[in-house]
Amino acid sequence: HAEEGLRAAGRTGQRNAAAHLHAVLALALSVEGDEAGVAAHTGRAMDTARRHGLAQAAALAQWASARADLSRGRAPEAAARLRPVVRPVARGGHFAVRVLAIPCYVEATALAGQAGAARSAVEEFAVWASLGGDPQAPALLARCRALLDPAEAGDWYERALHRHEAASGEFERARTLLLYGKWLRRQRRPREAADRLREALVAFEQCGARGWAEMADSELRASGSAPRSRPEGGLAGLTAQQMRIALLVADGATNREVAVRLSLSPRTVDHHLRNVFATLGVRSRVDLARMVDRAHPADPAPPEAAAVRAVRDRHGPHAERPRAHPRA
Incomplete structure (x- = not known):
């Protein structure tokens, strides 16, 4: 447009x-x-x-x-560019842009070691987030709190991700995952960091955010994880629950059908499926189905899949086609 x-x-x-x-x-x-x-x-x-x-x-x-x-990764330069943008309107900022740019400014200043300069801006953003006009603002506010409060950052990042689930915007969610993964790596929690960074990498790739995906990939390598071109262990790298979900999805089940079969909430299924995508390095349900077929070319459909088809037969042919996003 x-x-x-x-x-x-x-x-x-x-x-x-x-x-x-x-x-x-x-x-x-x-x-x-x-x-x-x-x-x-x-x-x-x-x-x-x-x-x-x-x-x-x-x-x-x-x-x-x-x-x-x-x-x-040029945080000091980003902070310098955004400083005049987020100033109060009387000092040169623009009313329609300045508050929206605050999360970027907080990220830039925190990564540049200048977090103190952004504290007053965060409090202003908190007022904006409380008004309810921007669905992503609560998640971005929690991310800002994480960046300014390293001691409690883990809790703030978890709150941010929970808030992201209630709003659209995969790009911003991926940025939260990337920052969380960086923090976890610096806390010497490499396995948890790798999980978040893989999820960020997949989300960035789905958004077409190539530069950000390269940064996530670089952080993954720094955490000791295998390059994305060689997923660690393939299907063997999945947990038992993830494997059950992957098999059902590969057979064509929607997230809701998987949730019914495994007695989970659709949100829990969505969370596990994101991790499946990240662990396997796949981008879509179709790619997942192909990987399962290659790993088990002669296997019959798992009993879970047969049960899903039975439920579908009872309730009508409302199955969805495989999508490029893990949500049903």
């Missing part, structure tokens, strides 16, 4: 609108990890924004550049 709008703005000479659209494209590319694209669109946005006094376009462009810095 931004690209189409940019073409229309070019045809009609709407330079201010074009600057905003360049900033939007820079933000999108900062998720993908396209540094060259971010730099090009940010440059075009800032050129017009400075000349025409477009505070919002400038703030969005700076936010995009900071996210690109964070995806490459």
